[in-house]
Amino acid sequence: MIEDSGNAPTIYGYDIQKKLVAQTITITNAKNTDWEDLASDLDGNLYIGDFGNNHNKRNDLSIYKVERVGSISEKETEATKTSFSFEDQVQFPPKKKNRNFDVEGFIFLNDYFYLFTRNRSKHFDGTTSVYRLPAKEGSFKAKRIASYITCTQKQECAVTSADYDLETNTLVLLSYSNVWAFSNFENDRFFEGTVKHIPLQYPSQKESISFKNSDTVFIVDELTNIVGGNLYEMKLNN
Structure with a gap:
């Protein structure tokens, strides 16, 4: 687990059975400007x-x-760093109608990172853009390879996390109120296969999704005004 902007550059290992934080590791050469998501490799x-x-x-x-x-x-370790910018961003910030360069979800796949944007444009249309960059140390330009329209309600449809399951070749995207599961695609053409839309039971500030196994995901929401702060488990095929 991680905390976002302004907190320590620390990762937390959570013991699900004991329901407690079992390990903390501080990344001594990192800064937590705004940590948003985690990914892993084999x-x-x-x-x-x-x-x-x-x-x-x-x-x-x-x-x-x-x-x-x-x-x-x-309790401490160091990390290597991949720095990047978006190949198509020329203004910092861009005009309010073009603000689709916030990222809250990503995955690792075949030695690349795939970044999924949280659209903050003034006239929200549900578009999340997908950017690809090499998963190696150095500085790179993230290349835009695709986009997908989730739904058109900004509070309910903006992408907040992502994860990928290698066994079933399934990508999941999360928002405050929805999960989208993409499968039966080739290579990184995520949106050219099958999509399953799963509305969630109630809206909250859901910020993280992770596969527990090939059929089950964990979802976490942040505690906001006494709502949230929970870990959920959900079957994708129910």
């Missing part, structure tokens, strides 16, 4: 997305890599 490496960009004016977007996080026993 080698046990953890990736931290420092790309929250509510006002679309940041020029220091980055992703941190913590190697083999499951084998770390110390």
Whole structure:
């Protein structure tokens, strides 16, 4: 688990059975400008997305890599860094009608990161853009490869997290009120296969989605005005 902007550059290991934080690791060479999402690879490496960009004016977007996080026993470690900017962003911030450069969800797939934007444009139309960049240390331009219209209510439809399951080749996107599950696609053409829309039972500030197994996801919402602060488990095929 992570906390977002202004908090310590620390990751937390949560024990689901005991319902407590079992481990904390501080990333000593990182800064938590606005951490938003986590991803991982098959080698046990953890990736931290420092790309929250509510006002679309940041020029220091980055992703941190913590190697083999499951084998770390110390309370501190270092990370390597991927810095990036968007190939099609020329103003910081752009005009209010073009503010689609905030990212709150990403995945790791085939040595690339895929970033899914949270649209903050003045006239929200539900579009999330997908950007791709190499998953390696250095500085890169994120290339826009696709877009998808979720739904048109800004509070309910803006993308807040993403995850990917390799076994079933399924991508999930989260918003405050919905989950979209994409499957049966080839390579990174996520939106050219099958999509399943799952409305959630009640709206809250849902900020994270993660696969527990190929049929089940965890969803977390933030505590806001005594609402939220919960960990949910949901079957995708119910």
